Amino acid sequence: MAFARNQWYVTAYSNEVGRDLLARTVLGEPLVLYRTESGEAVALADRCVHRRYPLSESRLDGDTIVCGYHGFTYDQTGTCVFVPGQQRIPRTARVAAYPVVEQDSLIWVWIGDRDRADPTTIPRAPWLDDPRYTVVRGMAPLNARYSLLVDNLMDLSHETYLHGGYIGTPEVANTPITTEVDEERGIVYVSRHMDDAECPPFYAKSTGIQGRITRWQDIEFHPPCLYLLHSRIAPQGVYPPAEGEDSDAFHAEIVYAITPSTENTTYDFWAVARDFAIDDESVSEYLHQSNHTVVMQDVTALNILEQVIASEPDKYQELSINIDTGGLAARRLIARMVEAGTVGAPR
Amino acid sequence: MTEPAHMLTGDRIYRIHWMPGTDTLRGICHCGAERVAEEPVELWEWLLAHPYGHQSPEVVPPAPHAAAGTPVSPARSVVPA
Numbered sequence: 001m002a003f004a005r006n007q008w009y010v011t012a013y014s015n016e017v018g019r020d021l022l023a024r025t026v027l028g029e030p031l032v033l034y035r036t037e038s039g040e041a042v043a044l045a046d047r048c049v050h051r052r053y054p055l056s057e058s059r060l061d062g063d064t065i066v067c068g069y070h071g072f073t074y075d076q077t078g079t080c081v082f083v084p085g086q087q088r089i090p091r092t093a094r095v096a097a098y099p100v101v102e103q104d105s106l107i108w109v110w111i112g113d114r115d116r117a118d119p120t121t122i123p124r125a126p127w128l129d130d131p132r133y134t135v136v137r138g139m140a141p142l143n144a145r146y147s148l149l150v151d152n153l154m155d156l157s158h159e160t161y162l163h164g165g166y167i168g169t170p171e172v173a174n175t176p177i178t179t180e181v182d183e184e185r186g187i188v189y190v191s192r193h194m195d196d197a198e199c200p201p202f203y204a205k206s207t208g209i210q211g212r213i214t215r216w217q218d219i220e221f222h223p224p225c226l227y228l229l230h231s232r233i234a235p236q237g238v239y240p241p242a243e244g245e246d247s248d249a250f251h252a253e254i255v256y257a258i259t260p261s262t263e264n265t266t267y268d269f270w271a272v273a274r275d276f277a278i279d280d281e282s283v284s285e286y287l288h289q290s291n292h293t294v295v296m297q298d299v300t301a302l303n304i305l306e307q308v309i310a311s312e313p314d315k316y317q318e319l320s321i322n323i324d325t326g327g328l329a330a331r332r333l334i335a336r337m338v339e340a341g342t343v344g345a346p347r
Numbered sequence: 348m349t350e351p352a353h354m355l356t357g358d359r360i361y362r363i364h365w366m367p368g369t370d371t372l373r374g375i376c377h378c379g380a381e382r383v384a385e386e387p388v389e390l391w392e393w394l395l396a397h398p399y400g401h402q403s404p405e406v407v408p409p410a411p412h413a414a415a416g417t418p419v420s421p422a423r424s425v426v427p428a
Contacts, residue, residue: 176365183359183377191354218354322372325363325387332391 003027003146003260004224004334005341006112008122010257010269013137014105017041021065023056025261027111031098032056036063042076043098043109049080055095105129106257106269112341123222127253127273134278136288137271140295144306146224146260149268150334152298153227153256154327156192156217162301166294171197171215179325186333190219190326196236202290203233206283207250207276212236219326223333229254250276254291264306270295361394363387376401 011024012033022033023046030046032055046056048067058068064081066073072093073082080093099110099117104125110117127133142149152158159168171194180189194215203209216232232240234249257269272291277283309316320328353362362375366383373383374390380401384390393400 176367178365179363180353180355181361182355182357183361184357187355189354220354320388321386322365322370325365325372325391328387328391329361332395 002338003111003341004337006110006116007224007337007341008101008108008110008117008119009225009259010106010267011043011109011259012107013139013269014041014102014107017107019060021056021058021060023054024267025265026109026267027260028262029111030054030056031109032065033107034060034065036076040076041100041102041107043100043107044074044076044078045096045098047095048072049093049095050083105135123226125226125228125253125255125271128255128271130273132278133253133273133275134284135271135273136284136291137269138288138292138295140268140270140292140299141261142266142268142299142302143264144266144299144302145264145309146258146266147331147334148302148305148309149256149258149266149298150221150223150330151327152302153229153258154188154190154219154221154330155323156190156219156229157323162297163294165201166290166297167200167202169198169200172217173323177323177325179329181329181333186223186337188219188221188223188326188329188333190217190221192217199233202287202294203250203252206274206287207233209233209235209250214238221326221330223330224337225257225259227256227258229256250274264310268295268299363390363394 005027009026011026011031012022016022017033018035024031024033031043032046033041033043035041044055046054048055048069050067050070050072053067053069055065055067058065061073064073064075071082071084072080074095075081078095078097080089083089083093099114101108101119101122103122105128106125108122128135157173160170160173161168172192175192175194178191197213197215199209199213214234214236218230220228220230231252231254232249238248240246240249253273255271255273259267259269261267270291272287359377361377364373366373370385371383372387372390373381374394375381376394376397378397378401382390382393
């Protein structure tokens, strides 16, 4: 499976990167992440240039990493500043340093040609770092390829069958969608607006709504990595006013970052930001536990699916129907990014 | 179901509406051409082939190589632009 290089990927949450060394593999490239004493996040190649020992298994000395095997020492630019037993530092003694942007409580790393890294192209998820919202979050490593998680998230009709009793109700699978693609900006938008739906426990217990609801699901996917689900929940028949705040509804901004690790493994970063009951710790605990359960239901299913697909020939047969309209659009944009990112890139 | 408003704005937006109460999809190109179909794969192919097949039949240029072998016959043009 080819990766979309020359793109930004979420590699960690901000609070995962500190004065301990964190190992992550993104698009098959092993990285070590840490924070300098001044607080700047750093991502370096996680292999000592000497004998390939993982720098993530080493230690920090100030802002430098001292290799845990023979002491080769690297600064935050990846330049080797010390080798054992001799004065001369070989000219090629350096490890790659990756462009890093910390934004919206996410650590984005550019995988590709450094010269092409433009931080202004990183999509935003402002709810994750906004005092008007309370956020629960987690990360689930997936033993399945990236494309399976994209397919999963782009077609939420699976909620009815895989996540019944949590977030799925019959109306999700039964409600038609509208799909939009912005060809220039590379965005897929999928709207599913349910006028009269059963309230799933996920929202009944967290909002306190009793009875049926008007439920809107608006997916905004910024391939290759950032997936936003704008979820609006209101008592049945309550719609946003023509002007002003939509204060009679409950809003959850559900954020996923879908980051390929290797060809058959993926990081599933997930977060639920809500604008209701923001000081209620019991709601946070409930939503964290519930969404974790939902994510693990996906992980279990996709891990099974990976085993099946891995045993199939490359061009295995599929059947796409109306519910797949958004997923097909996402696949095409990703394929375009893979093609663009591999032109002139090392394979 | 309420008809969702158009959420994306821009000069090159492709849209596919699943017509409520039916199995039918309606594709709308940014050029204004529309077509209905019963499944999404061929409707995307027609949309993304813009401008090929999005004009009236007498001015349709030859299909590009990428679109060769991907007939759109199950789709029906409802608003030839």
